[in-house]
Amino acid sequence: MHATDSSKPFRLTGVQWLICVIASIGFAFDIYELLMLPLILRPALQEFGIAPGSADFTWWRGVMFFAPAFVGGVFGLVGGYLTDRLGRRAVLTWSILLYAFSAFAAGFSTNPWMLLFFRCTTFIGVCVEFVAAVAWLAELFPEPQRRERVLGYTQAFSSIGGLLVAGANGLAVAYAANFPGVAIPEFLTSLIGTIALEHQHEAWRYTLMSGLIPAIPLIVIRPFLPESPIWAQKRAAGTLKRPSILELFAPGLRKTTIVTTLMFACSYGAAFGAIQQIPQIVPGLPEVKTQTEGKPKPAAAKIEQTVASDVTKVQEVGGLFGRFLLAILAVRIVSRRTLLRIFQIPGLIIMPFVFAYAAVNNLNLLYVGIFFAGLLTVGQFSFWGNYLPRVYPVHLRGTGESFAANIGGRMFGTSFAWVASEIAAQSFVPGGSDPTRMAYTCAGIAFAVYAVGLIASFWLPEPGAEDMAD
Numbered sequence: 374m375h376a377t378d379s380s381k382p383f384r385l386t387g388v389q390w391l392i393c394v395i396a397s398i399g400f401a402f403d404i405y406e407l408l409m410l411p412l413i414l415r416p417a418l419q420e421f422g423i424a425p426g427s428a429d430f431t432w433w434r435g436v437m438f439f440a441p442a443f444v445g446g447v448f449g450l451v452g453g454y455l456t457d458r459l460g461r462r463a464v465l466t467w468s469i470l471l472y473a474f475s476a477f478a479a480g481f482s483t484n485p486w487m488l489l490f491f492r493c494t495t496f497i498g499v500c501v502e503f504v505a506a507v508a509w510l511a512e513l514f515p516e517p518q519r520r521e522r523v524l525g526y527t528q529a530f531s532s533i534g535g536l537l538v539a540g541a542n543g544l545a546v547a548y549a550a551n552f553p554g555v556a557i558p559e560f561l562t563s564l565i566g567t568i569a570l571e572h573q574h575e576a577w578r579y580t581l582m583s584g585l586i587p588a589i590p591l592i593v594i595r596p597f598l599p600e601s602p603i604w605a606q607k608r609a610a611g612t613l614k615r616p617s618i619l620e621l622f623a624p625g626l627r628k629t630t631i632v633t634t635l636m637f638a639c640s641y642g643a644a645f646g647a648i649q650q651i652p653q654i655v656p657g658l659p660e661v662k663t664q665t666e667g668k669p670k671p672a673a674a675k676i677e678q679t680v681a682s683d684v685t686k687v688q689e690v691g692g693l694f695g696r697f698l699l700a701i702l703a704v705r706i707v708s709r710r711t712l713l714r715i716f717q718i719p720g721l722i723i724m725p726f727v728f729a730y731a732a733v734n735n736l737n738l739l740y741v742g743i744f745f746a747g748l749l750t751v752g753q754f755s756f757w758g759n760y761l762p763r764v765y766p767v768h769l770r771g772t773g774e775s776f777a778a779n780i781g782g783r784m785f786g787t788s789f790a791w792v793a794s795e796i797a798a799q800s801f802v803p804g805g806s807d808p809t810r811m812a813y814t815c816a817g818i819a820f821a822v823y824a825v826g827l828i829a830s831f832w833l834p835e836p837g838a839e840d841m842a843d
Contacts (some may be wrong), residue, residue, distance in 0.1 A: 388599065392513055395594050396506050396527045399469050401534030402587040403499045406472055408535050408689075409584065410437060410492065411652045412542045412682060413577035416674060420572050421485050426807050431798045433485055434653075438645065438790030440489060441496035446784025449500025450618070453775020456501075457616035457768055460608075461509035461601045464771075468505060469591050472498025476584025481557060483566035495584070500783050503758075504775040511762035511770070512601040518704050521759055525700025528755040532696050532747075535689030541583045543682045545576035546675060552579055576678070603767055614768035621773055629764050630773065632832050633757070634781035636713075639826030640753040641786020643720070646793045646818035647728055648688060648746055650811055652681035654728075657808025660736040680736070684743055691744035695752025703759050710833050713756055717830065720749035721823045729816035733809055746819075753826075757782075763836040793818055 385393065414437055415425060423429045456464045472495045479491035510527060514520040545552075554573035557565060607613035621630040655661055656677045664680075665673035695716070706712045727742035757778065765773035796802060797814040804810040 388597070389513070391594060391597055392510070392599070393523060393527055395591065395598060396510055397530035398587050398590060399465065399502050399506050400528055401530040401537065402469070402473070402584065403503055403534065404531040405534035405538045405541075406476055406495050406499050406584055408538050408649065408685065409476070409542075409580060410441075411649045412538065412678070412685065413580050415652060416575065416577045416678065417482070417488060418485065419674070420575060420577075423485070431794055435791040435794040437485075437489060437492065438649075438794070439788050441492040442645075442783050442787035442790075444493040445496030445500035446779040448497040449504065449779030449783055450772075450775050452497075452501030453504045453771040453773075453779065454616055454618070456505045456508055456771030456775070457604075460604060461505050461512070461771070462598050464501060465505040465509055466591060466598075468498045468501035470498075470588055472496075472502065473585050473588035473591075477582050479584075480555060480578040480580075480582035481565075481568070482578075482581075483557065483568060487565060496783070500775075500779045503778055504771050507758045507762060507774055508770045509601055512603045512767070513599070515603070520762075521703045522700060524759045524762075525696070525703050525755055528758045529693060529696035529700060531754065532689050532693035532751055535692055535751075536686055538580070538583075539682050539686040539689060542576065542580045543679065543686075545579040545583075546678050546682070549574045549576040549579060555579070555582070607767060614766075616768055616772045618772060618776065620769060621776055626765070626769075626773070628832065629834050630776060632829055632834070633761065633764070633777040636826050636829050636833065637757055637777045637781035638785040639822040639829070640750065640757065641782040642789040642822035643724065643750045643819050643826075644754075645787045646789025646822065647724060647815035648743070648750060649790060650793055650815050651684050651688065651732070651743065652678075654732050654808045654812045654815070655681045655684060657733070657804075657806050657812065658736050658739070659734070684739060687740050688743045688747035689751075691747030692751030694744075695748035695750070696755045698748070699752045699755040699759070703756075709756075709760055709835055710830050713753065713830055713833070714827065716749045716752045716756070717823060717827045720746075721820065721827060723749065724819035724823055725816045727816075728812050728819060732812040732815070733804075760836075764834060789818055789822065 414434060418430055418433055419425065423433055452464060452468065475491045475494040475498060479488055479495065482488035482491065507524065510524055511520055514523045552574060555568060555575070555578045556573055557567050604613065620626065656665070661677060661680055664676050668676065702712055702715065723742065723745050727739070727746045731738040731742040761774045761777060762770055793811065793814050797807065797811040802810040802814055804813055
């Protein structure tokens with residue numbers, strides 16, 4: 374049940390610390406970019422003249438969540454293939470630069486189509502970065518317990534990314550009027566339009582543009598980052614096999630690919646089909662309604678954004694605890710199924726309660742519930758980063774991880790945001806308002822994906838050896 378503790382001291386060299394720093398930055402801003410949309414979507418669509426509660430708003434909300442994830446999943450699968458063909462370091466670097474500059478450009482959006490385009494390119498970078506980073510770290514730290522710790526603790530920075538984006542959004546809401554105005558350069562106005570003067574200090578624009586931050590240290594550190602030695606040695610020796618998506622479904626890997634893809638989709642389904650809808654749910658809480666009653670729309674919107682940001686921060690603190698808990702347990706519990714069920718079984722009960730009761734009736738109870746919802750759901754994300762490198766060989770590691778993470782997680786899993794949006798708009802869903810209907814919808818989705826994930830865990834292959842396959 375418990376792994377034997379390694380007698381080797383867990384010390385890193387200067388270069389290894391550098392590797393962990395850049396990987397941690399990448400993981401942090403992966404989630405930073407993903408969690409940005411729920412915080413900025415409502416005010417952005419309102420600026421574009423799309424009113425909350427309207428049919429257009431429902432359609433754009435679904436498209437903004439689903440289309441970037443779908444595009445990111447497709448191109449992410451290509452990125453996984455390129456990770457196996459071109460190397461881990463190069464793909465990691467360019468994917469971070471892509472999503473950083475895309476996020477910055479999105480801050481200049483003048484219409485929903487422009488915002489959608491740059492959210493798609495942002496998602497492409499995010500989807501590729503995760504796969505390249507996990508394969509890179511796993512191969513740079515081949516010793517089993519050190520690898521588990523490095524993967525566990527660097528992935529924990531993903532939740533710090535969630536805290537950072539909530540904090541950045543809170544700062545943008547509070548100080549937007551003091552920041553330089555966001556204006557389109559004159560030579561581009563005929564192509565993409567202009568931003569009205571009264572909208573050049575919108576908080577959602579500054580929140581998007583803050584995604585440029587990870588590109589700055591990466592440009593400085595990039596020359597000092599080593600390539601994966603295992604991948605480089607095999608390529609130099611001419612023994613590196615050509616990756617193939619079809620090989621993922623060969624008899625020896627078919628079960629692994631299907632089950633991990635399904636379960637990855639369930640993990641992301643809980644996050645995007647429930648947790649990430651909190652900003653849409655918060656306006657319906659009694660305490661928030663009391664605060665916004667009689668206020669003009671801009672003031673009411675600011676209050677709603679502030680509360681949503683605060684709830685998101687609590688959820689991300691829970692996620693951070695979940696990732697650290699996973700990192701601690703990963704080196705102590707041998708059975709991967711048992712490790713995952715520590716998060717799945719409580720979540721099957723807690724998630725529906727949080728959304729069907731707390732998110733409808735009481736803000737303080739929601740703060741408590743969303744902490745545990747974040748802990749149990751986000752902790753599973755780190756599980757997959759630790760598990761997947763152990764079940765695919767070197768020449769298929771990026772491709773296999775990419776299929777589970779991008780096709781299962783980013784494409785199908787995130788589509789539950791669109792599913793939630795569509796179901797919540799149906800007349801059969803109980804609740805007297807759009808936020809309440811969304812809360813009940815999220816409760817149903819959360820229960821369903823947790824149940825499917827738990828059932829699928831009975832078929833999850835246990836890695837056959839402590840060391841990764843060649």
